[in-house]
Amino acid sequence: MSANVTIKSAEEAMTKAVEHAIHEFAAVRTGKASPALVENIDVLVQSYGSHMKLKQLAMISTPEARTIRIEPFDPSTLKDIERAINESKLGLNPAVEGKLVRLHIPELSTERRQQLVKTIKQMGEEARVRVRSARRDALETLKKQEKDGEITEDDLRRGEKEVQNITDKKIGEIDQHLASKEKELMTV
The missing domain is CATH 1.10.132.20 (Ribosome-recycling factor)
Structure with a gap:
């Protein structure tokens, strides 16, 4: 060599x-919303029987400065996504609205x-x-x-x-x- x-x-x-x-x-949370904050969360998808990254399961967007919108490609994974966010160390509370999840980012x-x-x-x-x-x-x-x-x-x-x-x-x-x-x- x-x-x-x-x-x-x-x-x-x-x-x-x-x-x-x-x-x-x-991945470190600031006061504003960013898809990078949640896209690498590991989600155990019961119906698939495997772990996947959130970015592989859903479309992640930030419609407002303090809101992250997560829209699963497969609506059956909604509960798995909600559970994974709750179990993550981010301290965010997901709000399920129909076929999507909203995360409101509080002020630090x-x-x-x-x-x-x-x-x-x-x-x-x-x-x-x-x-x-x-x-x-x-x-x-x-x-x-x-x-x-x-x-x-x-x-x-x-x-x-x-x-x-x-x-x-x-x-x-x-x-x-x-x-x-x-x-x-x-x-x-």
Whole structure:
């Protein structure tokens, strides 16, 4: 394996860490409605006998700033969807209206907003740790390749520098997404 392949795989791992962080940030509830808030809820569908994501079972929309509308493709899954939302950690109460479910998103208190900011900062730190872990793995692989004679010492130094540049870029992306989510949470 060459240094370029090692660097490329490290960059892919770091990119996945950033994407995971963005996905996690999207699931944190702010004061406004967003389909991302509920689309990944696991729903045990009794009639199908399996678990499915809510986005696979229903059309999710936000007709108003504080309302999420969930319209199941199959009306027989309505009760399963309602149960899954009640069992989720979101603390939302679904209102069944005919063949659809409405979720009203309440205003967040200042204390709750600060608690959510702590949560996303923790998520951000976990993402940074994943990026640093990918960097560590890449550097170890590069050093092993140099020791085994697969790459030169110059390739090792260049590779280390490139991996560090990618790491700095990815951590910057995480920080940027974290800052925008924090601003979104603290906006009343």
